[in-house]
Amino acid sequence: MAISRSLESVADQAAEWAVLAEFGEMTPARQAALDSWLAADRRHRGAFLRARAAFYAVEDATLKTNAAASQPQCVAVASDNDNRDEECAAAAELPRNGTPLSRKVVAGGAALAASIALVVSMPGLLFFDDITPAPAPAAALQAIALEDGSVATLGEGARIEVALSSDRRRVMLLSGEATFQVAPEKSRPFVVQSGDVYAQATGTIYSVRRVGTAGGTVKVTEGSVLVWQREERDQAVLLHAGGELTLKPAPRLPAPAQTLPTSPTPPLPELAQFSFDDVAIASAVARFNRVNSTRIVVADPAIGDTRIDGLFEADKPEQFAQAAAAVVGGEVEYRTDTIVIKMK
Amino acid sequence: MDGKRDTIAAWVAREILPHEQAVHAWLSRRWRGAIDPDDVIQEAYCRISNLGSVDHIENPVGYFRRTVHAVATDTMRRAGVINFTSMTEMEWLDVRDNEPLADRTIEADQELRRVDALLGELGEVCREAIRLRRIEGLSQRETARRLGVSEDVVRNHLVRGVKRVLRAMADQDADGSEAQRERAKG
Numbered sequence A: 001m002a003i004s005r006s007l008e009s010v011a012d013q014a015a016e017w018a019v020l021a022e023f024g025e026m027t028p029a030r031q032a033a034l035d036s037w038l039a040a041d042r043r044h045r046g047a048f049l050r051a052r053a054a055f056y057a058v059e060d061a062t063l064k065t066n067a068a069a070s071q072p073q074c075v076a077v078a079s080d081n082d083n084r085d086e087e088c089a090a091a092a093e094l095p096r097n098g099t100p101l102s103r104k105v106v107a108g109g110a111a112l113a114a115s116i117a118l119v120v121s122m123p124g125l126l127f128f129d130d131i132t133p134a135p136a137p138a139a140a141l142q143a144i145a146l147e148d149g150s151v152a153t154l155g156e157g158a159r160i161e162v163a164l165s166s167d168r169r170r171v172m173l174l175s176g177e178a179t180f181q182v183a184p185e186k187s188r189p190f191v192v193q194s195g196d197v198y199a200q201a202t203g204t205i206y207s208v209r210r211v212g213t214a215g216g217t218v219k220v221t222e223g224s225v226l227v228w229q230r231e232e233r234d235q236a237v238l239l240h241a242g243g244e245l246t247l248k249p250a251p252r253l254p255a256p257a258q259t260l261p262t263s264p265t266p267p268l269p270e271l272a273q274f275s276f277d278d279v280a281i282a283s284a285v286a287r288f289n290r291v292n293s294t295r296i297v298v299a300d301p302a303i304g305d306t307r308i309d310g311l312f313e314a315d316k317p318e319q320f321a322q323a324a325a326a327v328v329g330g331e332v333e334y335r336t337d338t339i340v341i342k343m344k
Numbered sequence B: 001m002d003g004k005r006d007t008i009a010a011w012v013a014r015e016i017l018p019h020e021q022a023v024h025a026w027l028s029r030r031w032r033g034a035i036d037p038d039d040v041i042q043e044a045y046c047r048i049s050n051l052g053s054v055d056h057i058e059n060p061v062g063y064f065r066r067t068v069h070a071v072a073t074d075t076m077r078r079a080g081v082i083n084f085t086s087m088t089e090m091e092w093l094d095v096r097d098n099e100p101l102a103d104r105t106i107e108a109d110q111e112l113r114r115v116d117a118l119l120g121e122l123g124e125v126c127r128e129a130i131r132l133r134r135i136e137g138l139s140q141r142e143t144a145r146r147l148g149v150s151e152d153v154v155r156n157h158l159v160r161g162v163k164r165v166l167r168a169m170a171d172q173d174a175d176g177s178e179a180q181r182e183r184a185k186g
Helices: A002-022 A028-040 A042-069 A084-091 A093-097 A111-115 A123-131 A281-291 A301-305 A317-328 B007-031 B037-049 B060-078 B084-098 B101-120 B124-135 B140-147 B151-170 B178-185
Strands: A142-145 A151-154 A159-164 A169-175 A177-181 A190-194 A197-201 A205-211 A215-222 A224-229 A237-240 A244-247 A273-280 A295-298 A307-313 A331-335 A338-342
Touching: A002 A028, A002 A042, A002 B151, A028 A042, A042 B007, A042 B037, A042 B101, A042 B124, A042 B151, A151 A159, A169 A177, A169 A205, A177 A190, A190 A205, A190 A215, A197 A205, A197 A215, A215 A224, A215 A237, A224 A244, A237 A244, A273 A281, A273 B060, A281 A295, A281 A301, A281 A307, A281 A317, A295 A301, A295 A317, A301 A317, A307 A317, A307 B060, A317 A331, A317 A338, A317 B037, A317 B060, B007 B037, B007 B060, B007 B151, B037 B060, B101 B151, B124 B140, B124 B151, B140 B151
Parallel strands: A169 A190, A295 A338
Antiparallel strands: A142 A151, A151 A177, A159 A169, A177 A205, A190 A197, A197 A224, A205 A215, A215 A244, A224 A237, A273 A307, A331 A338
16 A cells, blocks of 8 residues: 555654654754755644654653652652752662663553643653652642743642643642742733633732532632633633632533524623534634624635534634634635635 | 643644544544545644644544544545535434444543553663653753663664554554454455
8 A cells, every 4th residue: 555655654754753853952953854844745744743742642651650660759859949850860760770660551541641741841840740649748838930930839739730822821720729829911811720610810819729529719819810610701700819719510411412502692791612512614603703893704615514623712713713724624814804714 | 852842742642642543443434445544634633733722622532533524525525526525424423423432432442551551562761761851851962871872772762662653543453453444445
């Protein structure tokens, strides 16, 4: 099979690039070579994405195995951000020449899914999170400086996952309690998620404690915080300094199939989200156009017929348009007051 | 390497890759050789790589299936098969409704376990290299020195690990599902 063979060699090349980019040091010359390889064939981009993902999977499986095998001394000395790496380097000498690392990857079938605990960029935090299956020592309050200038102070046994992107800052509280001193940045809301409870601020100090499997307690020290559960952001409660709120959503039931209302919906409150499950792009576009002044135009009926899943912010039609264009392999064109989704 | 992960690739590793083979098997089964599943999946990744952000995608596997389906449909349309969309749309819905939930769960479960086993078998050099680099934060050169091999050798080991994962995802024979392959041909 000639096609598969050529695909395989693309995959092989992608594997080499992925390792070079993720593990090696990228010199400007190498970066330029990678860029031109990516530009040479559109398949290269997909292959590169897939190879990078595979590299992360390999990496995470390794770190997980390692975390399970090594002693938690590293956590014990983790109270000081600065010297942690050295301390751990010393502690980690042990398994290298001594006991062989356990080859078992974590019990259970969901290991790969659970294995990337961190989407984040901070090596220190990555390390902390990966090593913490054992609870952190008592009274170990740990302050972590996030990349955006915010500070997260982790209480005993607290674990967080941080994902900073260009349009939002998201922190997942996996367990325990953490206090956040949020660096003001209006354009990037800072959202802490505890189970199904969300707390959003733009610049303030507040703490979130995990309650049960899906709940959380939000306590505001300074400023104000928007708190809601699940997709009910349009029904959020605004908490002010001194305020405290505990939400305990019931465990989630399997989501019922979402159907589009056939009658016109009342005007949607601000901040609402659309959840699409197997909805034609044309119908989804109609919903966006009802609530936004910027209109989305679908240039090709075949695009409108394609179905889409996902959760989208109602007031960001451009984000939806991009996702829809990606699904159909098309592109987005911005004009005055309109966004056009069309084939390339 | 600057310690930063590509958000989309990390998302793919976590949400998509573990399910890739199940989607691959599904493609072969449902489209019975009319399309090349490898090509379709490849193209689906291309489309995903064009996404600016994945934060808004609530059901990643659903999204991946949807994208794969759109690619398959486009392929057929381009090949000149007329009025394909409506037919496959029906078929797609049938598939989603007819496949018993239990089967899908088992399939996904087996898939994850297979991948776990595969990752558990990575060579010592691979694992040590990753540990030194990610946990101890050593440079590539220092990592190689500690392992007593050249930088190229370290990278080659890692490349081999990545290739194995990629092959296992694409290769139907990897777990001996010969029957599926037969059905795909028929």
